[in-house]
Amino acid sequence: MPSTVDSAGSRAPLLMVEDLWHTYMIGTPFEQLALRGVTLQVFPGEVVGIIGQTGSGKSTLIQYFNGLMRPVRGRVIVAGHDLGDPRVDIVAIRQTVGVVFQEPESQVFERLVGDDVAYGPRQLGLALPEIRDRVRWAMELVGLSFEAFKDRYTFTLSAGELRKAALAGVLAMRPRVLVLDEPTAGLDPGSRDELRARLDALRVREHLTLVLVSHDMDEVARRGDRLYVLHRGAMVASGTPQEVFRAGARLEDLGLALPEAAQVLGRLRERGYPVSTDGLSIDEAEHALAALLEGAA
């Protein structure tokens, strides 16, 4: 249950999942329960983090967000469209919610970067100038200059550039919600920081609603307005980052490491130092430590 919905107020949720269950390979000997009664909401304009270990059901869950999977047990409502309805407008849902899967660079298939980014808009049957506008907008947003990159061969791109191109391909659909599964996994630290900054800008400049999915607390802790913690297909914690990380010991039992800054502050507190444990980022930890040192001096 979301305990605080500060930024969202009382607006209707864009994404709503209610008591969702999922079984893989149903009807075969390889049956596997992946989601057990998951409930979550995403409100317009907020950044929601979904944290869980490998195999916790994160990647399964996000496939419901844009109708790649249809609920058998439970309800999923995307911007007013009920996914349980067999006649639901799936095209509208896929335009509302853009999902960027893990290692999205593998989905790039055209020879030229510009053509690949234009794949989605072309499928929508838009007019050429509109497609061009969208491609330019999407490429500039992710930090690939339209003029410099549109006619580059995709195979000449670096790993970081290729991931940006793939991201632009999803953005060109102009979704209202962007769901990213492990967006920075496998990138070098430079590209990783740049991509993070780009994502922050997306939120501020384009008012995009973001859903960040990761196994890495450091990745989502700083950005999320609210967090959900998945463990073995069940939602075990939710709330603001501070609320979630206050239950630190319990999260560690589930095999999820706290953000490094929070770990440092937590251990200091264990040793009896009067330090606030609300800090999640390096900066916040720095402030807390400074306050502690000044108090001691």
Add this chain to the structure above:
Amino acid sequence: MSEFELLRNITIGQYLPTASYLHRLDPRAKIVAALLLTVAVSFTPTVLGNLCLLAACAGLVWLGRIPPSYALRGLVPALPFLVILAVLQLLFFGRNYDPASPVIFQWGWIVVTAAVARLVVVSAARFVELLAVTSVFTLSTRTTELTRGIETLLRPFRRLRVPSHELALVATIAVRFIPTFALEAERLLKAQASRGGRLRGGRWNFVASARRLLPILVPLFTYALKRGEELIVAMEARAYTGGEGRTAYTVLRSTWRDWLAPLATLAFSFFILRAPFPF
């Protein structure tokens, strides 16, 4: 439910550990038995013979303790083709195929003779039988067992410079990669659909539907090449040099039980191919 769950319908190349008699059988015996059965299936032209073969396949599924619904699942994606094949045969073979056969149905220019009707039934049955044999075989055989089996069976041909170990390895890798590629194709389908790709529809316009699949096929090929290269590097890194002087952790040893299977299959195939079935 998901329209994208491809692996659910692929039973070839999966291994289903149930520790049945078939699972414990010497892989060499299993390969020989499967080949004999395949020959029997391919050369049995009678309906009654195919009924016997279908019964034998059901027996194999039971013997391998494979859930029947799972064994039949591989049929689902092939059903449309089976239906189209049957319709084409019924519509166009007419009197051209075995003109001496009596006509059992006639409507306008559509002529169905007894021989054509039999052909339709037999070819559908053959498909089901072949699928059952290969499915049961792969579901009950680990890839390592398969390699060892092929390798030892081909060893007598080494004098003729048949690279038995390499051939076995190629076959194993091919089978092993089927589910891997199915998973990757599924992943790509989902990824392209997520950015507005429309990959279904236009079912009867083959050129258009082939073009529609390019966003899946191009990355899938790249993936296959990459996987292949990774495999090469991994093998070289482990100083792989082929079969020469290689020893095995488990040594294949046949007991009378292992001889039973190919001998029984041989007798059965012989009976099926030689028995004077009336139709």
